[in-house]
Amino acid sequence: MTTLAKIDRETLIHAFREATAAALAADPGQDADGGTCNFDTPVIEFPGIREKFIQDCATEAGISATSFKWFGGRRWFFVHVPSNGQANRRSIMAEAAYRKLKELGLHAVMYCQAD
Numbered sequence: 001m002t003t004l005a006k007i008d009r010e011t012l013i014h015a016f017r018e019a020t021a022a023a024l025a026a027d028p029g030q031d032a033d034g035g036t037c038n039f040d041t042p043v044i045e046f047p048g049i050r051e052k053f054i055q056d057c058a059t060e061a062g063i064s065a066t067s068f069k070w071f072g073g074r075r076w077f078f079v080h081v082p083s084n085g086q087a088n089r090r091s092i093m094a095e096a097a098y099r100k101l102k103e104l105g106l107h108a109v110m111y112c113q114a115d
Helices: 009-026 051-061 088-103
Strands: 041-045 064-070 074-080 108-111
Touching (some): 009 051, 009 088, 051 074, 074 108, 088 108
Antiparallel strands (some): 041 108, 064 074
16 A cells, blocks of 8 residues: 555556546446446545645546545545446446556545445
8 A cells, every 4th residue: 555655746646547547448338327326436545645735636637536534534535537327337437446546555445325
């Protein structure tokens, strides 16, 4: 896992771009969108890093990141990669992005919420 002291701007931008590419590559198409509507999204935690730094890196990578409190008030960031569809299709794309972030060493998990 990449720790706070080891993350730099280029590394995070690269991770966000790779997660975006993974999500798009995993898109099964519009015929594969059965199931429950959801808000499934990969999330990352970076204690001590400024929110603006995360948001600026996301913007440069062509996506957005939004902070929220989770697990006892710790600050996490929704990583808003492309998410076509609204059900299984969205979940598949979000899970691919999550796996890529994790593979790149970031503290990433899946946020799953049915509508």
